[in-house]
Amino acid sequence: MIDESTQEPQSASDGAFLALGLDPALVAAVAALGYEEPTDIQREAIPPLIEGKDVLGQAATGTGKTAAFALPMLHRIGAATDDDMRVVRGLVLVPTRELAMQVAEAVHRYGRQLGIRVLPIYGGQAMQQQLRALKRGVDVVVATPGRALDHIRRRTLALEGVKMVVLDEADEMLDMGFAEDLEAILDAVPETRQTALFSATMAAPIRAIAARHLNNPTLVTIAREQTPAGEAPRVREVAFVVQRRHKVAALARVLDMEGPTSAIVFCRTRTEVDELTETLGGRGYRAEALHGGLSQEQRDRVMRRFRDGASELLVATDVAARGLDIEHVSHVVNFDVPSSPDAYIHRVGRTGRAGREGVAITLAEAREHRLLRNIEQVTKRKIAIESVPTVHDLRARRLEQTKTSLEEALAAGGLEPFRVIIESLADEYDIMDIAAAAVKLADSAGEGAADEEEEIPNAAPPRREERPRRDDRSGSSSKGRDRDAAPRRDERPSRGKPGKSRSGGDVTKLYIALGRKAGVRPGDLVGAIANEAGIDSGDIGAIEIADRFSLVEVPDASADEIINALRSTTIRGKRVMARRDRAND
Ligand code: AMP
Numbered sequence: 001m002i003d004e005s006t007q008e009p010q011s012a013s014d015g016a017f018l019a020l021g022l023d024p025a026l027v028a029a030v031a032a033l034g035y036e037e038p039t040d041i042q043r044e045a046i047p048p049l050i051e052g053k054d055v056l057g058q059a060a061t062g063t064g065k066t067a068a069f070a071l072p073m074l075h076r077i078g079a080a081t082d083d084d085m086r087v088v089r090g091l092v093l094v095p096t097r098e099l100a101m102q103v104a105e106a107v108h109r110y111g112r113q114l115g116i117r118v119l120p121i122y123g124g125q126a127m128q129q130q131l132r133a134l135k136r137g138v139d140v141v142v143a144t145p146g147r148a149l150d151h152i153r154r155r156t157l158a159l160e161g162v163k164m165v166v167l168d169e170a171d172e173m174l175d176m177g178f179a180e181d182l183e184a185i186l187d188a189v190p191e192t193r194q195t196a197l198f199s200a201t202m203a204a205p206i207r208a209i210a211a212r213h214l215n216n217p218t219l220v221t222i223a224r225e226q227t228p229a230g231e232a233p234r235v236r237e238v239a240f241v242v243q244r245r246h247k248v249a250a251l252a253r254v255l256d257m258e259g260p261t262s263a264i265v266f267c268r269t270r271t272e273v274d275e276l277t278e279t280l281g282g283r284g285y286r287a288e289a290l291h292g293g294l295s296q297e298q299r300d301r302v303m304r305r306f307r308d309g310a311s312e313l314l315v316a317t318d319v320a321a322r323g324l325d326i327e328h329v330s331h332v333v334n335f336d337v338p339s340s341p342d343a344y345i346h347r348v349g350r351t352g353r354a355g356r357e358g359v360a361i362t363l364a365e366a367r368e369h370r371l372l373r374n375i376e377q378v379t380k381r382k383i384a385i386e387s388v389p390t391v392h393d394l395r396a397r398r399l400e401q402t403k404t405s406l407e408e409a410l411a412a413g414g415l416e417p418f419r420v421i422i423e424s425l426a427d428e429y430d431i432m433d434i435a436a437a438a439v440k441l442a443d444s445a446g447e448g449a450a451d452e453e454e455e456i457p458n459a460a461p462p463r464r465e466e467r468p469r470r471d472d473r474s475g476s477s478s479k480g481r482d483r484d485a486a487p488r489r490d491e492r493p494s495r496g497k498p499g500k501s502r503s504g505g506d507v508t509k510l511y512i513a514l515g516r517k518a519g520v521r522p523g524d525l526v527g528a529i530a531n532e533a534g535i536d537s538g539d540i541g542a543i544e545i546a547d548r549f550s551l552v553e554v555p556d557a558s559a560d561e562i563i564n565a566l567r568s569t570t571i572r573g574k575r576v577m578a579r580r581d582r583a584n585d
Contacts, residue, residue: 016036016037016038017030017031017035017037017038020038020042020043020046020047020050021046021047021050021075022046022050022071022072022075023074023075023114025079025113025114026071026074026075026110026111026113026114028113029109029110029111029112029113030067030071030110033109033269033271034269034270034271034272034273034274034291035067035268035269036269036270036291036292036317036318036319036320037318037319038064039063039064039067039068039339039340039343040063040064040222040339040340040342040343041057041059041063041064041065041068041220041222041339041340042064042067042068042071044057044068044220044222045057045068045069045072045196045220046068046071046072048218048220049068049069049072049073049076049164049194049196050072050075050076052076052194053194053216053217053218054194054195054196054214054215054216054217054218055069055196055197055217055218055219055220056196056197056202056210056214056217056218056219056220057069057196057197057198057199057219057220057221058198058199058200058201058202058220058221058222059198059200059220059221059222060200060368060370060371060374061169061200061367061368061370061371062336062337062339062367062368062371063222063339063340063371064339065168065198066102066103066106066168067106067110068198069092069166069168069196069198070092070103070106070107070110070111071110072164073090073092073107073140073164073166074090074107074110074111074114074116074140076090076163076164076194077089077090077116077139077140077163077164078114079114079115079116080114080115080116080117080139086117086137086138086139087137087139087158087160087161088138088139088140088141088157088158088159088161088162089139089140089161089162089163089164090107090139090140090141090162090163090164090165090166091140091141091143091148091159091162091164091165091166091185091189092107092140092141092142092143092165092166092168093143093144093145093148093165093166093167093168093173093182093185094142094143094144094168094169094173095144095145095168095169095172095173095175095176095178096122096144096172097120097122097123097124097125097144099168099169100120100121100122100142100143100144101120101122103120103142103168104118104119104120104140104142107140107142111139111140116139116140117136117137117138117139117140118138118139118140118141118142119133119134119138119140119141119142120141120142120143121141121142121143121144121147121148121151121157122143122144122147123144123146123147125147130147130151130156131156134151134156134157141157145173145178145181145182145185146178146181148181148185149181149184149185152184152185152188159188159189159190160190162189162190162193163193163194164193164194164195164196165186165189165193165194165195165196166195166196166197166198167182167195167196167197167198167199167209168198169198169199169200170182170197170198170199170206170209171199171200171201171203171206172200174205174206174209179205179209182209186213195213195214195215195217197209197210197213197214197217200370222340222341222342222374234352234356234357234358235348235351235352235357235358235359235360236357236358236359236360236384237348237359237360237362237381237382237383237384238359238360238361238362238383238384238385238386239337239361239362239363239364239372239383239384239385239386240254240361240362240363240364240385240386240387240388240458241364241365241366241369241385241458241459242363242364242365242388242456242457242458242459243365243366243457243459244365245577245579246388246456246457246459247335247363248276248279248280248283249454249456249577250363250388250456251265251276251280251333251335251363252280252283252285253388253389253394253456254333254361254363254388254389255285255313255333256389256394256397256398257389257393257394257397258331258359258361260312260313260329260330260331260359261312261330262306262309262312262314262328262329262330262331263312263313263314263329263330263331263332263333264313264314264315264316264321264326264329264331264332264333264347264350265280265287265313265314265315265316265333265335266316266317266318266321266332266333266334266335266336266338266347267315267316267317267335267336268317268335268336268339269317270291270292270293270317272335272336273289273290273291273315273316273317273320274289274291276315276335277289277315279575280313280315282573282574282575285312285313286310286311286312286313287311287312287313287314287315288302288305288306288311288313288314288315289302289315289316290302290303290314290315290316290317290320290321290324291316291317291319291320292317292319292320294320299320302314303324303325303326306326307326314329315335318338318343318346318347321347321350322346324350326350328350328351328356328358329350329351329358330351330357330358330359331351331358331359331360331361332347332348332350332351332358332359332360332361333360333361333362333363334347334360334361334362334363335363336363336364336368337362337363337364337368337371337372337375338375341374341375341377341378341379344362344375344379345378345379347360348360362383365459366459372385387458388456388458390455391454391455398443399443402439402442402443405442406439406442422434454513454549505555505556505557506555506556506557507541507553507554507555507556508553508554508555508556508559508580508581509551509552509553509554509580509581510551510552510553510554510559510562510563510578510579510580510581511549511550511551511578511579511580511581511582512525512549512550512551512552512566512571512576512577512578513548513549513576513577513578514548514549514550514571514572514574514576514577515545515546515547515548515549515550516545516546516547516548517547517548518548518571518572518574519572520545520550520571520572521545522543522545524571524572525540525543525545525550525552525571526540526543528566528569528571528576529552529554529562529565529566532562532565532566532568532569533558533561533562533564533565533566534565535554535555535558535561535562539554539555539558540552540553540554541553541554551581559580562578563578563579563580566578
C-alpha cells in the first residue's frame with residue numbers, strides 16, 4: 001500500500017490550472033477535488049472567459065464542461081461580500097432539475113473557499129423555500145428556464161447585478177421548448193454581462209441564439225485528433241452502460257469475466273483513484289494506485305509490483321499513466337468515459353500493442369452516451385455496448401475455471417491420500433454423486449462477484465420522451481429511468497408492505513449489500529445507521545439478515561440521508577452499498 005506520509009505536496013500538478021489564470025483559491029479547490037490537469041474544454045474555455053470574452057462551446061456532458069464555465073464565473077464574480085451587499089452575480093440556465101442540482105453542487109464545491117452561496121431553482125420545488133433562500137442573498141443561481149422566469153416576473157429574482165450568464169446544454173433547452181423563456185430571461189439581464197453558451201450540437205437554432213445574444217464569441221470545440229495512420233490495433237472495444245451506484249459492482253463482474261493478466265483502470269481524479277483502489281482491494285483484487293500525488297519512489301515501487309505481477313490492476317489518472325513505461329497491458333478500463341476522444345485514444349493505446357490482442361472496456365452512465373458516440377466518430381471504430389455479465393454468466397465462468405483447476409489437479413497427480421475417502425464413501429453413494437459433491441465444494445471455494453445474488457441493471461441511455469417537457473413537471477420524471485432495475489426476488493426473505501414508523505410517518509425498507517456471510521449482526525446495522533446518520537435507534541424497525549444482504553426498516557423521510565451516510569462508512573470492515581429496497585416501489 002502507499003505510504004501517505006511521504007507524498008509530495010498537492011501543488012505538483014496545480015501549475016496547469018494556475019497557468020490558465022485562475023484565482024489561487026479556485027486552483028486549491030480543484031486540487032482538493034483531485035483534479036490533476038484541466039480537460040480539453042477547460043483548457044480552451046477558461047482563458048477567454050477569464051478575460052471577459054463571450055464563449056460559444058461545443059461540448060457534451062462528461063467533458064468537464066461544468067468546471068469550464070463555473071471556475072471562470074467564480075473568478076470573475078470574485079469572493080462573496082457581506083450578506084446585505086450580496087446580489088446575484090452569476091446565472092446558469094440548465095434544462096432539467098437534475099442538472100440544476102448537479103451544477104449547483106459543483107459551483108458550491110469550487111466556490112466554498114470564496115464564501116460563494118449558490119441556489120438551484122427548479123420547478124417542482126416549493127416556492128417558499130426558494131423565496132427564503134433568495135431573500136437571504138445568493139451569489140450564483142442555477143435555474144431551469146421556466147422557474148427562473150416565474151421568479152423574474154414575480155420580481156423575486158433580481159438580475160441587475162448579473163455579470164455572467166451561462167446557457168448549459170442549450171440544445172436540450174431548445175428541444176424542451178424553452179426558446180421563448182430563454183429570450184425573455186436574456187432580456188432581463190444587463191446588456192453588459194458576459195455570456196457563455198454550451199451545446200452538444202451547433203444546429204441552426206443554437207447558432208441563431210448565439211448570434212443574437214453573444215458578443216463576438218470565442219469558439220471552443222474539443223480538439224478532434226485523428227487516429228494515427230498505420231496498422232489498426234487489434235483491440236476489442238466495449239462499453240457497459242450502468243448507473244453510477246452500480247459501477248464498482250459492474251467493474252468487478254467485468255474483471256471476473258475477462259480475467260485480465262494485466263490491466264490499467266483509468267479514473268478522472270486522484271480521489272477516485274484512491275477510493276477505487278481501496279474498494280477493489282476490499283473485494284480481493286490486487287490493485288495499486290498511481291497518481292500525480294505520489295513521490296517518484298512510490299511510483300517506482302508501484303510500477304515494480306505491477307511489472308512483477310505482484311499487483312494485477314493499476315488504477316491510475318491520465319497524468320500518472322502518461323509517462324509510464326509499460327510495454328503492453330491485456331486490458332484498459334475506463335472507469336468513466338474519458339473527457340475527450342483524444343484522452344480515450346491515449347488510454348486505449350496502452351493495449352493491443354505490437355499486433356497483440358487487447359481489450360478496452362468503458363463504463364458509462366446513460367447521460368454519457370453522447371460522449372461514446374463522439375469518440376466513435378473520431379476513432380472511426382465501433383464501441384459495442386454490451387450487457388453487464390449476469391450472475392448466471394459469472395457462475396458459468398467460475399464453473400469453467402473449476403473444471404480447469406480439476407484438470408490441472410488430475411494432471412499433477414498425488415491424489416492417493418484422497419482416494420481412501422472416495423472408497424469409504426463409495427460403499428454408500430454413487431461415485432458420480434461423490435465427484436459432483438467434490439466439484440460443488442471446489443466451485444463454491446472460488447468466491448467472487450458471482451455470489452452477489454443481485455443482478456446489475458443495464459442503464460438505458462436517456463430517451464427524449466422520458467424527459468419532462470417543462471421543468472415544472474420534472475419531479476415525476478425520474479422513476480421511468482429505473483424501470484430496468486427490477487431485482488431478482490427469489491432469494492430474498494419475504495417481507496410485508498411498508499408500514500408506519502414509531503413517529504407515525506411512512507417506513508421504507510433499505511437493502512444493504514452485506515449480510516451474515518460478512519459477519520453482520522443487527523447491532524452492527526443499528527449502530528452504523530444511528531451513529532453515521534444520527535437516527536434515533538428507536539426509529540429503526542425490523543431487521544432481516546440474509547446470507548449476503550440485509551433489509552432494514554427506517555423512516556421514509558430519513559432514508560436518503562441514511563443511504564448517503566452509509567456509503568461513506570464501513571460495517572465489519574467492509575464498504576457498504578445501501579439503497580431503497582425495490583419492494584418499496
Ligand atoms: P461534467 O462534464 O462537467 O459533467 O464533468 C464530468 C466529471 O468530470 C465530473 O465528475 C467532474 O468532477 C470531473 N472533472 C471535471 N474537470 C476535471 C478535471 N480537470 N480533472 C478530473 N476530473 C474532472
